Amino acid sequence: MAAAPFDIPVLGDPAEHPVPALKPGAMAASKPYVAAEAHQQPLGFPGELTEGWEKRAIDHMGSLLSKYRSLRVFMDICVKCGACTDKCHYFLGTGDPKNMPVARADLFRSVYRRYFTPSGKIAPGLVGARDMTKDVLDEWFNYFHQCSQCRRCSVFCPQGIDTAEISMAARDIMDSIGQGQKYCNEIIGKVHKIGNNLGLPAPALLDTLEGLEEDILDETGVPVKLPIDEQGAEVLLVTPSADFFAEPHVLGLIGYAKVFHAAGVSWTLSTKASEAGNFGMFIGNYDQMRKISMRIREAARELGVKRIIFGECGHAWRVAYSFLNTLAGPWDFLDPRYPVPQHILEFTSDLIARKGIKLDKSGNDGMVLTVHDSCNVARGARMGDKPGGQFTIPRAVIAASVPKLVDMHPDTICDKTFCCGGGGGLLTDELIELRVKGASPRMEALKDVVDKQGVTHMAAMCAICKAQFTKVLPYYDFDREMVVSVHQLVSNAIVLGDND
Amino acid sequence: MTIFFAILFSVSTLVLVAGLAMKIAQYARTPAPLKIPTTPAPLTTGGVALRLGREALLFESLFRGNKLLWLFAMVFHLGLAVVLIRHARYFESSVGPLVALVQPLAQPAGLAMVAGLALLLLRRLVIERVRYVTGPSDILMLVLLLAIGVTGMAMKCLIHTDIVMVKAFFTGLTALELRPLPNDPLLGLHLLLVCLLMIVFPFSKLLHAPGLFFSPTRNQTDNPREVRHLAPWAARLEEK
Numbered sequence: 144m145a146a147a148p149f150d151i152p153v154l155g156d157p158a159e160h161p162v163p164a165l166k167p168g169a170m171a172a173s174k175p176y177v178a179a180e181a182h183q184q185p186l187g188f189p190g191e192l193t194e195g196w197e198k199r200a201i202d203h204m205g206s207l208l209s210k211y212r213s214l215r216v217f218m219d220i221c222v223k224c225g226a227c228t229d230k231c232h233y234f235l236g237t238g239d240p241k242n243m244p245v246a247r248a249d250l251f252r253s254v255y256r257r258y259f260t261p262s263g264k265i266a267p268g269l270v271g272a273r274d275m276t277k278d279v280l281d282e283w284f285n286y287f288h289q290c291s292q293c294r295r296c297s298v299f300c301p302q303g304i305d306t307a308e309i310s311m312a313a314r315d316i317m318d319s320i321g322q323g324q325k326y327c328n329e330i331i332g333k334v335h336k337i338g339n340n341l342g343l344p345a346p347a348l349l350d351t352l353e354g355l356e357e358d359i360l361d362e363t364g365v366p367v368k369l370p371i372d373e374q375g376a377e378v379l380l381v382t383p384s385a386d387f388f389a390e391p392h393v394l395g396l397i398g399y400a401k402v403f404h405a406a407g408v409s410w411t412l413s414t415k416a417s418e419a420g421n422f423g424m425f426i427g428n429y430d431q432m433r434k435i436s437m438r439i440r441e442a443a444r445e446l447g448v449k450r451i452i453f454g455e456c457g458h459a460w461r462v463a464y465s466f467l468n469t470l471a472g473p474w475d476f477l478d479p480r481y482p483v484p485q486h487i488l489e490f491t492s493d494l495i496a497r498k499g500i501k502l503d504k505s506g507n508d509g510m511v512l513t514v515h516d517s518c519n520v521a522r523g524a525r526m527g528d529k530p531g532g533q534f535t536i537p538r539a540v541i542a543a544s545v546p547k548l549v550d551m552h553p554d555t556i557c558d559k560t561f562c563c564g565g566g567g568g569l570l571t572d573e574l575i576e577l578r579v580k581g582a583s584p585r586m587e588a589l590k591d592v593v594d595k596q597g598v599t600h601m602a603a604m605c606a607i608c609k610a611q612f613t614k615v616l617p618y619y620d621f622d623r624e625m626v627v628s629v630h631q632l633v634s635n636a637i638v639l640g641d642n643d
Numbered sequence: 644m645t646i647f648f649a650i651l652f653s654v655s656t657l658v659l660v661a662g663l664a665m666k667i668a669q670y671a672r673t674p675a676p677l678k679i680p681t682t683p684a685p686l687t688t689g690g691v692a693l694r695l696g697r698e699a700l701l702f703e704s705l706f707r708g709n710k711l712l713w714l715f716a717m718v719f720h721l722g723l724a725v726v727l728i729r730h731a732r733y734f735e736s737s738v739g740p741l742v743a744l745v746q747p748l749a750q751p752a753g754l755a756m757v758a759g760l761a762l763l764l765l766r767r768l769v770i771e772r773v774r775y776v777t778g779p780s781d782i783l784m785l786v787l788l789l790a791i792g793v794t795g796m797a798m799k800c801l802i803h804t805d806i807v808m809v810k811a812f813f814t815g816l817t818a819l820e821l822r823p824l825p826n827d828p829l830l831g832l833h834l835l836l837v838c839l840l841m842i843v844f845p846f847s848k849l850l851h852a853p854g855l856f857f858s859p860t861r862n863q864t865d866n867p868r869e870v871r872h873l874a875p876w877a878a879r880l881e882e883k
C-alpha cells in the first residue's frame with residue numbers, strides 16, 4: 144500500500160477498549176464537496192446560500208421540531224453524562240472531540256437553545272447557546288458529514304438519544320438553505336433520472352445480466368436466469384445497484400439468482416426499481432425518501448408480482464424494513480402470507496431450514512469466516528420474527544455455507560457493532576481520511592480474529608460496507624478481497640444440479 | 644420569612660407544574676413519523692413497557708455503556724428517590740405506608756445522594772472527555788443539588804430545625820392557610836434552593852426524567868411490517 148497522506152490508526156486489543164486522548168480540531172478540515180446548483184435543483188433545493196439564509200435555517204429547524212418527536216425530545220433531554228463519548232468509531236479513529244456523539248449533537252443543540260428555549264435566549268453563555276452564523280454552518284457541514292448515522296451511540300445512551308436523527312435534521316436544514324452535499328444529492332438525482340444510484344441505464348443492465356447468465360452457465364453448466372422486467376413473476380427483487388457492477392457485490396447477486404433457481408421460485412429485477420438504496424434517509428428528507436420508495440410500489444404494481452425481496456444492503460434494509468410500509472404502503476395488493484418486504488437472507492435461511500436448497504460447504508474449502516453486522520441492519524431493522532433475528536439469520540446462512548465461522552469481540556458485534564466507516568452518505572473519495580480512520584475499530588476487531596483464530600474472510604451484507612472495506616482494507620495491510628458477500632458464500636456452496 | 648416562602652413556594656410550584664405540563668404536552672403532541680426503535684426492540688406494547696421500566700429503574704442502557712458511571716448514577720438517583728418519598732411526610736397529615744417504609748433509610752439515602760452527586764461532579768471535572776462536553780449549567784446543576792442535599796443533611800444531623808413547625812407550614816399551604824415557619828437560616832437557604840430547582844426544572848436538562856418516556860428509540864414497538872405507522876402530516880402528503 145502506498146503511503147497515505149495521513150496517519151493510519153494503530154490497532155490495539157479490542158478487549159482493552161483503547162480510547163484516544165482528545166485531539167481538538169484534528170478533523171476540522173474534513174468535509175465533503177458542497178453540492179452545486181445542478182445537484183440541488185433536481186431535488187427542489189435552492190442552488191446556493193443566499194441573503195437571509197440564517198432565518199430560513201431557523202424557520203426550518205422550527206418546522207422539523209414540530210414534525211419529529213425524536214428531534215424535539217433529544218434536544219431537551221441530554222444530561223451530558225458522557226456515556227456516548229467513547230462509542231463513535233469516528234471519535235475512536237480520529238480523537239477529534241467533536242466526533243463524540245454528544246459534542247456533535249451539541250453543535251445543533253447550541254443553536255436550538257439560542258432560538259427555541261428561554262434559557263438560551265436569556266443566558267446563552269450559561270447553557271452554551273450560539274447564534275446561527277456562517278462559522279456555525281460550516282462546522283455543521285463538516286461534522287454532520289462525519290456521522291454515518293450508524294446509531295451506535297443510541298445503544299448506550301441512557302436517554303436513547305440517537306445522534307443519527309440529529310445529523311439527518313442538520314443535513315435537511317442545510318439542503319433547505321442551499322448548502323447540500325454533492326455526493327448524496329447527485330446520487331438521488333440519478334435515481335430519479337435513470338433509476339439507480341450508479342446511473343446504470345437499462346440497456347447496460349440487460350447487458351450485464353446476460354453476461355452473468357453466460358458466466359454461470361460456463362461455470363456450472365446450469366442455465367440460471369437473471370430476469371428483468373418480467374411480467375407476472377412471483378418475486379420482485381430490489382437490490383443495490385452495486386450488485387450489478389462491482390465485486391464482491393456481483394458475486395452476491397449470482398448467489399441470489401442461484402437460490403431462486405434452486406428453489407424454483409420465479410423472480411424478476413426491475414429497471415424502474417433498479418436500486419434498493421434510499422439516500423433520502425441520509426439527507427433526512429421525508430419527501431425524497433418517499434419519492435424514491437414509490438418507485439418500488441410502482442414497479443411491483445406494473446410487474447404484477449406477489450412478493451418483494453430486498454438484496455443485501457444495510458441502510459436499504461432499514462428503510463425497507465422500518466419505513467417502506469409507512470412511505471409506500473399499504474401493500475394489500477401483494478400476497479398476505481409473506482411480510483412486505485422480505486430480506487433475501489430471510490428467504491434463503493427459510494429454504495435452508497426447510498431443506499428447500501442443498502448446500503455443500505466444500506464449495507468454500509479453506510475459508511474461515513467472520514461476519515460484520517451492518518450498523519443499519521443491526522440497530523435499525525430486524526429479520527425474521529424474533530428480536531435479534533438480524534444477527535442469528537445471517538449467521539445461520541453463513542454457518543450452513545462455510546466450514547468455519549467465528550465471531551469478533553463481543554463488544555464489536557450484534558447491536559454493538561461498529562460501522563464500516565463509510566455509511567450514511569460518506570462513501571466518497573474526498574472523505575478517505577475519515578473513512579480509513581473511522582474503520583479502525585472494525586479493523587482492530589478483525590485483526591484480533593485473524594491473528595488468534597485464523598480468519599481468512601469477513602462476510603458483509605451491505606453494499607456500502609462491501610465497497611468501503613474493499614477500499615480501506617489495504618490501508619491496514621489486509622487483502623481487499625477479504626470482504627465477501629454473504630450470498631457469494633451461498634453461491635459457492637449451493638448444489639444446483641439435482642433440484643431441477 | 645413565612646409570607647415570603649409562602650409566596651415563593653406557590654409560584655415555584657406553579658412554574659414547575661405548568662412548565663412540566665406544557666413540555667409533556669408538547670412531547671406528546673409532536674408526531675413521530677417513522678419507526679425508529681433502536682433494535683433489537685420489543686415486538687409488543689407490553690415489551691415496550693418493560694423496556695422503559697428497565698431504563699427508568701435500572702438504567703439498563705447506561706449499564707451497558709459505562710459501569711462506573713452507572714454506579715454513581717444509581718447511588719445518586721436512588722438516594723434522591725428515597726429522599727423525595729420521605730419528604731412527603733411534610734405534606735401529608737398522616738404518614739403513608741411507602742413513606743413509613745423508607746423512613747429508616749432516610750439518613751443513608753441522604754448520604755448516598757450527596758456522595759453520588761460529589762462523585763458525579765468529580766468525574767465531570769476529572770475525565771477529559773466529560774469535561775469537554777460540560778457547560779457551566781451542568782456544573783451549576785450539580786452544585787445546586789449538592790447544596791440542597793448538604794443543607795438538608797445538616798438540618799437532619801447537625802443543626803436540627805423544628806420539623807413540626809415545617810410540617811405545619813406545608814400542610815397549611817396545601818390548605819391555603821398561613822402558619823409560621825421556624826426562623827432558621829439553614830432552613831431558609833434549603834427552601835430557597837429547592838424553589839430555584841423547581842423553577843429551573845422545566846427549562847433544563849432535568850426534563851430527562853419525563854423525556855425518557857417519550858424517547859422514540861425506546862418507546863416504540865418493532866412491528867413496522869405488520870402495522871402501517873403514519874403520522875398525520877405524512878398522511879396529508881398522500882392526499883396530493
Ligand code: HEM
Nearest residue numbers: 222224301698699702705715716720763784785849852855
Ligand atoms: C424517571 C426519573 C429519572 C431517570 C430515569 C433519570 C435518569 C438519569 C440518568 C440515566 C442519568 C445519567 C447518569 C448520570 O449522570 O447520573 C441522569 C443524570 C442526571 N439526573 Fe436523572 N433521572 C431521573 C430523575 C431525575 C430527577 C428528578 C433529578 C433531579 C431533580 C435528576 C437529576 C439528574 C442530574 C442532575 C443528572 C446529571 C448528573 C451529572 O451531571 O453527572 N434526575 N439521570
Ligand code: SF4
Nearest residue numbers: 221222224225227300
Ligand atoms: S449518552 Fe446520551 S445523555 Fe449522555 S451525553 Fe451522550 S447523548 Fe447525552
Ligand code: SF4
Nearest residue numbers: 231290291293294296
Ligand atoms: S450515529 Fe454513529 S457515526 Fe453518528 S455520532 Fe452516533 S456513533 Fe457516531
